[in-house]
Amino acid sequence: MKPTVKDIAKLAGVSIATVSYVINNGPKPVSVEARGKVLDAIAKTGYQPNALARSLKTERTQTIGLLIPDIADPFFTGFITGVEQVAREWNYNVFLCNTGRNPSQELHYIDLLAQRHVDGLVMAGSMLDASALKLVAANHNAVILSPYSIPDALLYTLDDFDGGYQVGNYLVSKGHVAIRYIEGTWAHEIPHRYAGLQAALKEHGLPTDELLGATMNEVSYEEGIRATVQTLHDFPKTTALSCYNDMVALGAVEACRRLGLRVPEDISVIGFDDIPEASRSRPSLTTVRSNSHEIGIAMTRSLIALLGNKEACSKVVPIPVELIVRESSCPVTARFQKKEGI
Amino acid sequence: MKPTVKDIAKLAGVSIATVSYVINNGPKPVSVEARGKVLDAIAKTGYQPNALARSLKTERTQTIGLLIPDIADPFFTGFITGVEQVAREWNYNVFLCNTGRNPSQELHYIDLLAQRHVDGLVMAGSMLDASALKLVAANHNAVILSPYSIPDALLYTLDDFDGGYQVGNYLVSKGHVAIRYIEGTWAHEIPHRYAGLQAALKEHGLPTDELLGATMNEVSYEEGIRATVQTLHDFPKTTALSCYNDMVALGAVEACRRLGLRVPEDISVIGFDDIPEASRSRPSLTTVRSNSHEIGIAMTRSLIALLGNKEACSKVVPIPVELIVRESSCPVTARFQKKEGI
DNA sequence: TATATTTGTCTAAACGTTTAGACAAGGAGG
DNA sequence: CCTCCTTGTCTAAACGTTTAGACAAATATA
Numbered sequence: 001m002k003p004t005v006k007d008i009a010k011l012a013g014v015s016i017a018t019v020s021y022v023i024n025n026g027p028k029p030v031s032v033e034a035r036g037k038v039l040d041a042i043a044k045t046g047y048q049p050n051a052l053a054r055s056l057k058t059e060r061t062q063t064i065g066l067l068i069p070d071i072a073d074p075f076f077t078g079f080i081t082g083v084e085q086v087a088r089e090w091n092y093n094v095f096l097c098n099t100g101r102n103p104s105q106e107l108h109y110i111d112l113l114a115q116r117h118v119d120g121l122v123m124a125g126s127m128l129d130a131s132a133l134k135l136v137a138a139n140h141n142a143v144i145l146s147p148y149s150i151p152d153a154l155l156y157t158l159d160d161f162d163g164g165y166q167v168g169n170y171l172v173s174k175g176h177v178a179i180r181y182i183e184g185t186w187a188h189e190i191p192h193r194y195a196g197l198q199a200a201l202k203e204h205g206l207p208t209d210e211l212l213g214a215t216m217n218e219v220s221y222e223e224g225i226r227a228t229v230q231t232l233h234d235f236p237k238t239t240a241l242s243c244y245n246d247m248v249a250l251g252a253v254e255a256c257r258r259l260g261l262r263v264p265e266d267i268s269v270i271g272f273d274d275i276p277e278a279s280r281s282r283p284s285l286t287t288v289r290s291n292s293h294e295i296g297i298a299m300t301r302s303l304i305a306l307l308g309n310k311e312a313c314s315k316v317v318p319i320p321v322e323l324i325v326r327e328s329s330c331p332v333t334a335r336f337q338k339k340e341g342i
Numbered sequence: 343m344k345p346t347v348k349d350i351a352k353l354a355g356v357s358i359a360t361v362s363y364v365i366n367n368g369p370k371p372v373s374v375e376a377r378g379k380v381l382d383a384i385a386k387t388g389y390q391p392n393a394l395a396r397s398l399k400t401e402r403t404q405t406i407g408l409l410i411p412d413i414a415d416p417f418f419t420g421f422i423t424g425v426e427q428v429a430r431e432w433n434y435n436v437f438l439c440n441t442g443r444n445p446s447q448e449l450h451y452i453d454l455l456a457q458r459h460v461d462g463l464v465m466a467g468s469m470l471d472a473s474a475l476k477l478v479a480a481n482h483n484a485v486i487l488s489p490y491s492i493p494d495a496l497l498y499t500l501d502d503f504d505g506g507y508q509v510g511n512y513l514v515s516k517g518h519v520a521i522r523y524i525e526g527t528w529a530h531e532i533p534h535r536y537a538g539l540q541a542a543l544k545e546h547g548l549p550t551d552e553l554l555g556a557t558m559n560e561v562s563y564e565e566g567i568r569a570t571v572q573t574l575h576d577f578p579k580t581t582a583l584s585c586y587n588d589m590v591a592l593g594a595v596e597a598c599r600r601l602g603l604r605v606p607e608d609i610s611v612i613g614f615d616d617i618p619e620a621s622r623s624r625p626s627l628t629t630v631r632s633n634s635h636e637i638g639i640a641m642t643r644s645l646i647a648l649l650g651n652k653e654a655c656s657k658v659v660p661i662p663v664e665l666i667v668r669e670s671s672c673p674v675t676a677r678f679q680k681k682e683g684i
Numbered sequence: 685t686a687t688a689t690t691t692g693t694c695t696a697a698a699c700g701t702t703t704a705g706a707c708a709a710g711g712a713g714g
Numbered sequence: 715c716c717t718c719c720t721t722g723t724c725t726a727a728a729c730g731t732t733t734a735g736a737c738a739a740a741t742a743t744a
Contacts, residue, residue: 051457053700056394072419096438115393282624395730
């Protein structure tokens, strides 16, 4: 079968320790001639070290586990490539786990990664609740992107609240009053985007009791359409839709089209994430941007630093977000002018 | 540290063999009382078996390596979820490797997966040449999606040629003559999509010497725009663009818009893959569909079957493709009528 | 009753590495 | 010349599992 260190040792006429030393530039020195013989034997046999055995002994797998909710969501594909890039730089490998926004699947993967002794965890968009997350953070080397506050964890927090707040402020400043928020699945006890939006409206003295539109069974384009149709059926006078997600917002735009509403003339639609399709679609999507690729990079750097010096450097890194205004949102004022013109 | 089988054995007052037997419903039977004691000890300590040690002994990792060129390409995300789904069903895990369409990166990952002793390989959209692929197929349990013919391998082949042929036939039947093909990167010695398109034109007695438009440095939306602008600069009379990819086709549509050309009135654009955005975009994209999710499922089933009974069941599975006509393509005839109407 | 089989348990040897410690040889410094 | 350090090599013990084989007791078969 596959050649082992033993075979190489025999072939080169040295001890297996010596072979190991040359493979790893081992802790002990090796004479040039011995090294030569070993290298020859390795080349001749095409020997490849068994990573399993190596990891078993060294307690390091040079692997980081990456948990994300949805591989088809461009926000996360950007995130993933960021993680991969840094991992490659530092000679780590990435074991990607796609939880499908399913908490039990997520727990299953966390167990799996533990059994495989990954060196660390990068988590984003977890569907676990705060206490479960706390437990994960306590038992693993983990860096987590989450809106929860988790003591003693390496935590990145997207400023969801501010994102919602900026959307709210923007819409109100343009004269919108009948605003609805299309929530994703109720992942968290505290839906920060919604809360931020709510806060902005309150600040301007607007009521928020009818702010929440229909919620969705899963986060997808199709469900975005369904939830929007439902919402506009329940609240026909809506002039602005703020959506959990760009995918959802794209669905919302499609729903409006089907209902014969023009975007943005009749109704404004705003998303979240600024995925590539947001700027490509017609109308292009007003949205809240956060650079997921950069976040992935930063988080992975943090994790690798943590793995290096085990000092419990718990800290919280806030990530700012930015409202990007495009074609899908429009001043109510303009619309009113148009109506008056008739 | 983490509890081991030894700890459980001591705690339960049995031998480590017995512990192993209950964990695996082992090859030997275990009395109910012993099993009970072991299960208690496991529950009490939260013991998790070390997958590394286990795999080292059993020579199985219950893992399949998945190699794809681009995680951001929706064609492949569909493929990935298909693979994951079947893997989960059969209690396998997926180690996903994103090669970034970089052959050396791809070889690196293949080595990595070998060192980690994955049980099998699923490869799609490889950038390796036929001889390298042949080598991979010979040395691993692999199922490969590739246009090359690789003897003694489990091979799936997308009917790229027929896809190109269908596009060509369709365009010619609608009266198009000035057709250009926007190639992706020159991944393969034989660009089948191009060849199929060419064959269709030849069959109708059309010249094919000016069929090939500008090629791209990488497969992306942005490069699609660039290559299209270039192509339409070189061949201003072009009435139809057939593109390597839906991503590229979307770029082509955007390029046309920037050049003031209406799609499909002035020029037809056709993609390949039928990614979700193809039907969402305006104009919606005429394209060649193949269900990547289903392909992922079928290939993984094949691999798992192969892993079960090692008989070298080499075979070639062709995958049909289907032209989906949408808004982005249009009869020249209609356009001519319009012109005559003026 | 004597013998064969089944059932349950244990001991110990792998699997392919890494690495601490023993050891020998060769120089350097006194 | 003796001691001390460095250099290079080797032996052997881990790492945490699985499992073949030994063995004893209980049960079935003759």
